[in-house]
Amino acid sequence: VQLQASGGGLVEAGGSLRLSCKLSRRPFSEYAMGWFRQAPGKEREFVAQISRNGGVTYYADSVKGRFTITRDNANNTVYLQMNSLKPEDSAVYYCAAKRTIVTDLRVMMGANEYGSWGQGTLVTVSS
Numbered sequence: 366v367q368l369q370a371s372g373g374g375l376v377e378a379g380g381s382l383r384l385s386c387k388l389s390r391r392p393f394s395e396y397a398m399g400w401f402r403q404a405p406g407k408e409r410e411f412v413a414q415i416s417r418n419g420g421v422t423y424y425a426d427s428v429k430g431r432f433t434i435t436r437d438n439a440n441n442t443v444y445l446q447m448n449s450l451k452p453e454d455s456a457v458y459y460c461a462a463k464r465t466i467v468t469d470l471r472v473m474m475g476a477n478e479y480g481s482w483g484q485g486t487l488v489t490v491s492s
Contacts, residue, residue: 368460371386376491378491381448382450383444383445384445384458387442388443396465398414399411399415400458401458401459401476413425431448432448455490459482459483460482
């Protein structure tokens with residue numbers, strides 16, 4: 366499984382970015398998808414997760430109300446819309462995939478719960 370993340374960049378505080386992550390193989394709809402981030406000197410942390418059909422989402426407390434995770438199963442792509450960005454949101458953002466059964470809707474906040482990872486895209490928020 367290959368994941369290709371894109372959309373990172375430099376933005377001023379209060380601005381917005383949308384990250385995308387495309388899965389290279391089908392069936393994309395059999396994978397729960399997550400976004401994680403890692404700032405320099407820090408551990409990788411959970412940001413958001415979306416279920417196979419997009420009906421269930423989870424967010425880290427630090428991004429609730431500002432970030433939105435969505436997916437387009439027809440185009441094998443998951444998105445992370447990031448609004449009201451803060452300097453502390455600066456990090457390399459990674460998308461991750463975990464093949465799940467349709468009834469598995471639990472939150473998966475641990476990086477080791479995901480089997481496939483993208484290469485990361487850098488987000489820098491200036492103050």
